Amino acid sequence: MVAYGGKRKISESTIRRLSIYYRVLSILEKENYETVSSKELARREKLTPAQVRKDLSFFGSFGTRGLGYPVSELKDRIAQILGLNKIWNVALIGVGNIGSALVGYKEFQRQNFNIKVIFDNDQRKIGSNHKGIKVSDIKNLESDLKANNIEIVIVAVPATVAQYIVDDVVKAGIKGILNFAPVNLKVPGDVFLRNENMSMELEYLSFALRNFMNPSEMDEKGIS
Amino acid sequence: MVAYGGKRKISESTIRRLSIYYRVLSILEKENYETVSSKELARREKLTPAQVRKDLSFFGSFGTRGLGYPVSELKDRIAQILGLNKIWNVALIGVGNIGSALVGYKEFQRQNFNIKVIFDNDQRKIGSNHKGIKVSDIKNLESDLKANNIEIVIVAVPATVAQYIVDDVVKAGIKGILNFAPVNLKVPGDVFLRNENMSMELEYLSFALRNFMNPSEMDEKGIS
DNA sequence: GAATGTGAAGGTTTTCACAGCA
DNA sequence: TGCTGTGAAAACCTTCACATTC
Numbered sequence: 001m002v003a004y005g006g007k008r009k010i011s012e013s014t015i016r017r018l019s020i021y022y023r024v025l026s027i028l029e030k031e032n033y034e035t036v037s038s039k040e041l042a043r044r045e046k047l048t049p050a051q052v053r054k055d056l057s058f059f060g061s062f063g064t065r066g067l068g069y070p071v072s073e074l075k076d077r078i079a080q081i082l083g084l085n086k087i088w089n090v091a092l093i094g095v096g097n098i099g100s101a102l103v104g105y106k107e108f109q110r111q112n113f114n115i116k117v118i119f120d121n122d123q124r125k126i127g128s129n130h131k132g133i134k135v136s137d138i139k140n141l142e143s144d145l146k147a148n149n150i151e152i153v154i155v156a157v158p159a160t161v162a163q164y165i166v167d168d169v170v171k172a173g174i175k176g177i178l179n180f181a182p183v184n185l186k187v188p189g190d191v192f193l194r195n196e197n198m199s200m201e202l203e204y205l206s207f208a209l210r211n212f213m214n215p216s217e218m219d220e221k222g223i224s
Numbered sequence: 225m226v227a228y229g230g231k232r233k234i235s236e237s238t239i240r241r242l243s244i245y246y247r248v249l250s251i252l253e254k255e256n257y258e259t260v261s262s263k264e265l266a267r268r269e270k271l272t273p274a275q276v277r278k279d280l281s282f283f284g285s286f287g288t289r290g291l292g293y294p295v296s297e298l299k300d301r302i303a304q305i306l307g308l309n310k311i312w313n314v315a316l317i318g319v320g321n322i323g324s325a326l327v328g329y330k331e332f333q334r335q336n337f338n339i340k341v342i343f344d345n346d347q348r349k350i351g352s353n354h355k356g357i358k359v360s361d362i363k364n365l366e367s368d369l370k371a372n373n374i375e376i377v378i379v380a381v382p383a384t385v386a387q388y389i390v391d392d393v394v395k396a397g398i399k400g401i402l403n404f405a406p407v408n409l410k411v412p413g414d415v416f417l418r419n420e421n422m423s424m425e426l427e428y429l430s431f432a433l434r435n436f437m438n439p440s441e442m443d444e445k446g447i448s
Numbered sequence: 449g450a451a452t453g454t455g456a457a458g459g460t461t462t463t464c465a466c467a468g469c470a
Numbered sequence: 471t472g473c474t475g476t477g478a479a480a481a482c483c484t485t486c487a488c489a490t491t492c
Contacts, residue, residue, distance in 0.1 A: 013483075019428075037451060057453055065450075067450080100325065152430075178426055184269050190439070194429055202335070202467065203239075204243075205376055209375065209416060210306070215415070273474095274463055277473090280475090281472095287473075289470070289475080290470045
């Protein structure tokens with residue numbers, strides 16, 4: 001949970017849904033909608049209207065009774081809340097399989113996450129170009145992070161070395177880390193660490209297919 | 225939530241944590257641990273011992289009082305529960321940025337998710353080889369899915385075409401879909417669909433860094 | 449009339465605390 | 471004694487329902 005404005009507690013789920021609202025509002029804006037109701041917003045993402053209203057109410061009163069929410073304005077407000085109204089300087093460590101996919105990931109760019117530096121320890125990769133971004137030697141980590149005013153670091157290195165890398169990243173003063181390695185990393189109390197585990201959702205599918213005949217069963221009877 | 229064994233309700237979070245336990249148990253097994261307590265399991269992943277015990281208790285009594293859980297046995301039991309004790313035949317649609325990263329993703333292989341076929345609509349890619357897997361023409365989707373006994377399909381195509389692709393995948397009788405496109409897809413009630421949204425965690429970091437000085441504040445006071 | 453904003457109710461998940469067993 | 475397994479309590483999250491506003 002999260003305290004906001006010194007008062008209200010905001011759950012992780014609410015923040016995740018803000019991301020979703022932001023995406024839908026971007027689409028609605030392109031489709032030239034001026035306003036949108038909580039009902040319509042909910043329908044588009046299989047949520048409930050009450051949930052949408054409650055989520056938004058934690059941050060203020062953005063709607064008009066009888067009318068709904070102003071699309072562009074709400075989108076901008078959410079961008080502000082999520083911190084998407086500024087460009088984030090991001091560094092990527094590791095241009096292996098996953099790393100190179102992230103470099104070209106359109107969604108990051110669209111949301112103002114700007115990958116400015118890439119690090120690797122492979123001499124064959126160092127100095128080369130990945131979509132216009134030069135690959136730096138991991139040896140220069142601390143100085144290059146500072147030189148580029150990096151605020152967020154994405155770690156896409158093998159699990160075996162991830163902790164060492166993260167230790168160095170922390171030493172360089174970085175406070176936000178996104179980790180793709182399947183390992184629980186230790187960071188000091190003043191560092192935000194999030195993990196992205198791509199096989200978790202596949203495992204969930206595996207569990208579901210293995211144990212149930214169809215999704216509705218998961219809510220109801222179930223089998224052994 | 226999920227009903228299991230016709231009785232107990234199991235939450236999505238519990239299943240996600242089973243994935244985590246499975247990973248930790250694999251490591252403990254390699255480190256030659258014979259048993260592990262809920263306390264140690266919790267410590268390694270920043271959970272509580274009570275949580276670990278409760279999660280496991282939904283599926284049976286695997287531990288010994290006074291001693292803990294047998295590592296290898298528990299690992300195997302969880303594999304069974306999650307359906308990881310069989311090889312899953314997986315197809316990947318779209319070998320763009322993300323798609324090509326997934327082909328070589330070690331974690332999938334390690335957990336018995338076997339990408340057998342790759343589809344694309346780009347003539348330059350069709351026929352070529354990606355890490356030993358031939359890229360098929362998306363036109364042959366239905367027949368190739370059947371010929372390879374595919375059970376799970378990973379969708380890694382642009383958001384604009386994802387719904388059309390998924391419609392075809394559903395028509396081919398596939399019941400498990402993992403979607404990487406940032407869009408809410410519609411599937412019939414008998415199909416399991418999970419979404420992987422890689423920018424969501426980055427947005428969460430952005431929110432946290434924007435609004436709080438450090439993680440502990442998120443649980444306590446908070447600022448505006 | 450239509451749709452927000454929000455206390456209160458209802459439901460779910462986590463934590464507590466302890467009985468029970470090796 | 472040490473640690474599991476589990477009802478009960480606490481914390482948390484979602485939904486309801488309605489007063490309020492445009």
